Amino acid sequence: MSIVQVEKALTDFAVHKTGSAIVLKGEWGTGKTHLWNKVIKKHRGSFDRKTYSYVSLFGLNSLPDLKRSIFENSVPTEKAGSVTTKESVFENLKKLEFSDATTGLRKMFGYGKEAKIPFVGSFGGVIDSIQYAMVKDTIICIDDFERRGIALSARDVLGLISNLIESKDCSVILILNEGSLQKDDEFFTFSEKVFDYEVRYAPTLDEAASVVFSTTDLYEKKIVENVKKLEMNNIRLLRKVRYFANLIKPFVDGKFDEILDESTKLIPLAIYAKYSGAEKVVSIEDLEKYKGGLSLFPPDKKELTVEQKAIEDKKIAKVNFFREYGYDEADNFTMEIIKLVKNGYADSNSLVPLIDSITAVSEKSKRRKIFTDAWFVFHNDMSITDADLLDLFEKAVIESGGAANPYEIDGVLEIFTAAGLEERGRSIVDEYFKVLFESRSLTNRNEMYRLPKNPYIAEKLEQYFGDVRKAWSIDELVDNYLGKQFSGEALESLSAFTADQFYTYFKLLGSPKFKSYAQSLVDLGSRTELADIQSHYAVVFLKVFEALKRMHDESPLMALRMNKFMDYQPMYDHKINLVRQVDES
Structure with a gap:
């Protein structure tokens, strides 16, 4: 059912008494409780019943606990949907009309751990005797059925609902997460005897997005486009997306459109990968490791075992998923977004310089688009002549400025070779490697989706990797790799x-480099698990922090200037203790 249909069914139940007990069910996080609260707040003035009570079974372990909660959370229907307060409980207890009820309530709420009400005994005893007897003519919402305590059985809950209907003239709605119960749960044995009908809530992508996001804000509209690509209709997850998007918005607002596009693309993807459960195609670790790639050639076909084929199929599914979504590779900006989602907060010390340096990444994206557009024409535009197609690829390789990967250039040379123009293709390859040698943008074979097949390109690549292994200074390494993901040989060298x-x-290191460069280096420590002390990330972090700590301790004024880096002290202490434990063993 759509939101409109479900809302009408719930309104009919609450206002017109169409049914004494119903079930509102749907997938986890789709906003069932939110929708029910919207209905009761909108229509509570039209309720025929006098009282409303909302009860969550989360943590309730007994039938007396449930009865007590129904009584304590009862409010007049004109206040339905309001948060239960101490005052509302006080009003309910005053209905007991004991002569010194006020004194007993004062004890309960401030002067004693256990309130004694005259002639009855402890407050807990009232639940079984008097309070439940006063529950009548009430609309009762029972939520979180699947999270009830172990000692509170489905049979007990459904038995109480049956009693509330038949003996108390109440209406009861049970909110249930579909698929959360085991097949042999007692709920399925007794539910048909208790409930008149079920209402299934499955909001469409547009409906779910409209609950959470603005339809006029450009930033949020971009986010909605991407959550719909991911087919996310889970409102709890959409609220997480909005929360993290709002955290990063001050850092990207007013920047290049490419930065805005990347942030609104990456945040939904990271939330999907971390929280979507078993049905998700990719994990947060997949986002961190993905290097992208586009090639004329499919992966090599080999004889695989059933197990190997299953693993290969999963890899292919992940690559296809990323390509269809438009996720290119895990760069520094991606890693910061992932860290944001993992940690739950935005680190301005690392994000601000990162956003400032992301301009270079944006430029690379623009250059890559020239190249990928050429491949799009190759696969889709059959009207273009061979000569024009070759000119298009030559222009794309030259203007992309080394943004393409060697195995993509492998495909270009294959095209020129097929056209009988291998020498022209090799000259284009030479121009590509000339730029690559200057930029040193590729640091490790592991960054490549696959190695090139053409012997000419393979030889060029060997020359390139032989050159990048030369001894570089810290200054050269950081200058070349800031704004990209530190990895491979560059990180090993550091x-x-x-x-x-x-x-x-x-x-x-002079101004204005120091703050952003030092932050980027010390932040490498958060790229690994705390227990991982052997990775190059961790080794670099320990040495960088020791250097910054030494600067911090030089003088009180220097300490004040360097305090921004001392937040990493607990991480350093933890890792250094692990190093000592390894050494001692």
Whole structure:
């Protein structure tokens, strides 16, 4: 049912008494409780019954607990949907009309752990004797059925609902997460005897998005486009998307459109990957590892076992998922978004310089688009002539400025070779590698989706990797790789430097580089699990923090200037203790 249909069914139940007991069911997080609260707040002035009570079974362990909750949470229907307060409970207890009820209530709410009500005994005893007897002519909402305590059985809950209907002239709605119960749960044995009908709530993508996001805000409209690509109709997850999107909005607002597009694309994807459960195609770890890639050639076909084929099929499904969504690769910006989602907060010290440096990433994206557009024409535009197609690819390789990957250039050379123009293709390859040698944008074979097949390109690649293995200084490494993801040989090279060398590097690093460069380096420590002390990330972090701590301890004024980095002290202490434990063992 759509939101409109479900809302009408719930309104009919609450206002016109169409049924004494119903079930509102749907998938986890789709906003069932939210919709019910919307209905009662909108129509509570038209309720025929005098009283309303909302009860969550979360944590309730007995039938007396449930009866007590129904009584305590009762409010006049004109206040339905309001949060139960101490005053509303007080009003309910005053109905008991004991001569010194006020004194007993004062004890209960402030002067004693257990209130004694005259002639009855402890407050808990009232539930079984008097309070439940006063529950009548009430609309009762019972929520979180699947999260009830172990000692509170489905039989007990459904038996009480039956009693409320038959003996108390009440109407009861049970809110249930579909698929949350085991097949042998007692609910299925007794539910048909208790409930008149079920209402299934399954909002469409548009309906779910309209509950959470603005339809006029450009930033949120971009987010909605992407959550719909992911087919996310879980309102709880959509609220997480909005929460994290709002955290990062101040950092991307007013920046390049490419940055805005990336943030509104990455946040929904990260939430999907982390929280969507078993049905998700990719995990948060897949986002961190993905290097993208577009090629003329499909993956090599080999004889695989059943198990190997299943693993390969999963990999292919993940690659296809990322390509269809428009996710290119895990760069520094991606890693910061993932860290944001993992940690639940925005670190301005790392995000601000990252946003400032993301301009370079945006430029790379623009250059890559020239290349990917050429491939799109190759696969889809059959009207273009061979000569024009070759000119298009030559222009794309030259203007992309090394933004393409070597295995993509492999496909270009294959096209020119098929056209009988291999020499022209090789000259284009030479131009590509000339730019690649200058930019050093590729640091590790592991960054490549696959190695090129053409011997000419493979030889060029070997020359390239042989050159990038030369000894680089800290300054060269950081200058070349800031704004990208530190990885592979570049990170390994950084890990070889000592804390003293990092100290000297920082002392000589002038404005305005110091803050952003130091932050990017020390932040490498959060890229690994706390227990991982052998990765290059962790090794670099330990040495960088030691250098910054040494600067911090030089003088009180220097300490004040360097305090922004001391938040990493607990992480450093934890990792260094693990190092000592390994050394001692």
